[in-house]
Amino acid sequence: MATTKTGEPLDRATLDTILRRRLFYTPSFEIYGGVSGLYDYGPPGCALQANLIDLWRKHFVLEEDMLEVDCTMLTPHEVLKTSGHVDKFSDFMCKDPKTGEIFRADHLVEEVLEARLKGDKEARGLEAGKVEETAEEIKGAEDKKKRKKKVKDIKVVKLSDEKVQEYEEILAKIDNYDGDQLGELILKHEIHNPVTGGPLNPPIAFNLMFGTSIGPSTNMPGFLRPETAQGQFLNFSKLLEFNNLRMPFASASIGKSFRNEISPRQGLLRVREFLMAEIEHFVDPENKAHPNFKDVEHIKLKFLPKDVQEQGKTELIEKTVGEAVQSGMVDNQTLGYFLARIALFLEKIGIDQNKIRFRQHMANEMAHYATDCWDAELQTSYGWIECVGCADRSAYDLTVHAKKTNTDLNVVETLAEPKRYEAWEAEIDKKKFGPKFKKDAKAVEEALLALDQTQLEKFAEELKAGSFKINVPSLGEVELTPELLTITKQQKIEHTRSYVPNVIEPSFGIGRILYALMEHSFWTRPEDALRGVLSFPPVVAPTKALIVPLSSNPVFNPLIAELMKKMRQAGISNRVDASSATIGKRYARNDELGTPFGVTVDFQSVKDNTVTLRDRDTMKQVRGTIDEVVGAIKNVVDGVETWDDIKGRLKVFEGQELEE
The missing domain is CATH 3.30.720 (Signal recognition particle alu RNA binding heterodimer, srp9/1)
Incomplete structure (x- = not known):
């Protein structure tokens, strides 16, 4: 069960209502009925994404001295044919022959079996008298007979222990099944259209790329790129020369990619157009050690290796990155180094560290180019979702492009x-x-x-x-x-x-990370379940500070202008809310936007140039001069101080009750 920051059950509908109402995102073309899998970001969503990308650039591109490129989204057919995407970039889909409805086969199997397991838990809970654990529809039933009738109405069915174990083993290996195996599961477990109950056709492969033609004729077929990686590979020799022929080195790219998802049904988690941030770290195939590995080898991660999954289990193994590499569970130091750096980045942006795991790809799901691959998966109300992939792509891409174009993409080094x-x-x-x-x-x-x-x-x-x-x-x-x-x-x-470099590739799905961050940051005030809060870390919060005048009295205007100017000069994004709503309501509205600080201008401010500073999560307030408060916000946003540090050095404000 997905939970909020405070441990309460997450109400996804409430969160989604807040995100859409506050315009974090909205369905594209909504007044025309919308298009599944396409969304627009509003002002707070854009700001949150921009702040996350800015932090990503600092954490990876700047700290790792990477070479950033921005390559075209249009890709000729020949390039993606050579890379293998034309033949192998597919998912399996099932069609209902009567309604024409399309389902992605692995997701359908997963959803149906998870629903049956949930029904089994509810049925067992009912038998044990645990009415509170049953479905919403059976709550409030007064006696056992009524409860049983309600259970029957919503198809809560107890499964045998053997069936429960079988379902759990299938779900543990769901990413490892090919089309034929998925078809066998659908037949064996009588999986039909969840709405109509009608049978489905056997799974068939569906290529996920959007096709197009480049130019006014159809002589140059192409695709919208499904990843940003190929542009980096094709520019490898130029990047190597730019880097003064020094190896190893890494390139990085941030940009839109496109995948024609079969049946996107999970909001921002499964979309057809999305932002990616990808790294290609080029390394000597005979030496995959990393010079900075010692800096991260002590970091503990939760691993789900392939051999555990192949046994139908999902128990996590907690090890340091150093132990994982030394034991051979993670293939090499450079791969392990980036797993640790990924974990540090996710922690920095506010991902709940109890809701992250690194899952190794099994044989059937391993990309055609990869020798080892781990996904950073984040737990959400939709289950465990892959948000970052980290693969050792070997020398596949450079080799096939060099052979196809008869171009030398080797590295030549002078021997000692x-x-x-x-x-x-x-x-x-x-x-x-x-x-x-x-x-x-x-x-x-x-x-x-x-x-x-x-x-x-x-x-x-x-x-x-x-x-x-x-x-x-x-x-x-x-x-x-x-x-x-x-x-x-x-x-x-x-x-x-002379050698062809191998490539270690961390690949980030920015939209998925954003959504997981929203879920992990969401909670409601204990005293009022309708007061939602998004506790984004200040460094990524869309707006850092809300300026709140006590009233619309024009005497406050000069101070408001001074605050805005000094905050913007300090690089602190801010908004002013001078509406007629109470201060409590104004703060509550901005708690929903994730604004970490509120600055109140009152009549005392006019006298001595002091203002109050409110912390979003604790609602505690301190008071200081305008310069002190602006400096405090700047320090917390930059990670120099914490709220506790600020509270310790500025005067605690207890004079006026500002909350409703």
Whole structure:
């Protein structure tokens, strides 16, 4: 069950009402009926997102000395064909043949089985006399018979212990099923259209990319990018040169991506257009140590490794990052380093540390390019939601793009000491080779160059005996004789080493992080359940301070103007609420917006230039001069001081009751 900051059950409907009413976000094209999976951010949503991105840039781009790029959202078909997205970037969907309604198969299985497990818990609670744990519809029933009738009406059914265990094991492995396996689950467990009860067609793959054409004709098909990564890979050699050929290094990109979600039903968590922040850390494949690993190896994280999931379990393993890397659970230091840095960032923006876990991808769900991948999942009222992925993409992307375009995307480094070794080498007699094979000479030569050392050694022995045969694409087997070439072992000296970098990629879904932050920050006043509060940390809060004049008396105007000017000069975003509502109501409205501080201008302010400073979460107030209060807000926003520090050095204000 999702809970608020105070431990009370989270009422998602109440939170959603506040977020929409206060214009954090709103459905796009709403007066036309809206489009599923598309949303617009209002002023507080924009400010919250901008503050989060600003903190992300400081935490990663600035602190890690990354190279930021901004690449186009339009991508030619050929690029995404090479990367594998055209063939493999798909989810599985089921269609109701009668209504035409579409469902994403894994989500449907997950939702139905979770609903059945919830019904089982309610039925068991009813049997135990725990009426308070049953569904809302059965509350208030006076006797057991009435309760049972209500339970039957809402399909609360007790499951066998074996069935409960089976469902829990399926849910633990839900991300590991392919289309055929999902189809088998749907048939076996009689999963139908949740609304009509009608049967569904077997799951089929659906590519998630938005197709388009670039230019006035259809000669250049393309897509809206599904990720920001490809632009970074294609600019790799230029970034390497910009970085003075130094390795390792990282690039970063923040921008919109697009995925044509099958059936988006989870608000901001599953949308068709979204903001991503992605890092591509290029590293030597033979040395994935990180120079700053010692700074984070002590940090404890909650891990859900793949072997636990494959057993149908979800128990978390708490380890330090150092222990996880040393044991081999996390593949390498650089991957572990970024898992820790991700956790520190999420903590900094206000994510509840009791609602975060790092889940390792299982075999079937692992991306085609990845050798290891962990998701930072955040717990919400929708369950555990992937918000950050951190993958070791190996050398896949650079390799396939280099091969497709015949472009050198290697790193060449000078060795500290020359490397001496022996190697088999084929030397062609071009005077005889060309006339022998004519137009096919190049294809035969390329086949020879593709041979590895073991094959060359074998063919050298066969050549001594008279000839050997190799397979040449488009030609088949070709026989080669001693007059055409020689294969000998040569002494080699290398002064440089050439390699294709591997890539560690942390990928952030900004919209999902924002929504999880909203849930994790939301609570209601104990004395009034209708008074919602969003306790955003001051560093990311949309507005840092509310200026509240005691009344509309014009005598306050000069002080208000002075406060606004000094706050803006200090980089503190602020708003003035001079409405006729009581001060309590004005503060309550801004508690819903997550504004951490309120500054009240009253008649005492006119006399001595002092104002009161109110803390959003505790509603406690202190008093100081305008400069002292502005400085206090600045220090808390910058992380230099806390509210307790401010309360300790400024005079506590208890004179006037400002709350309703």
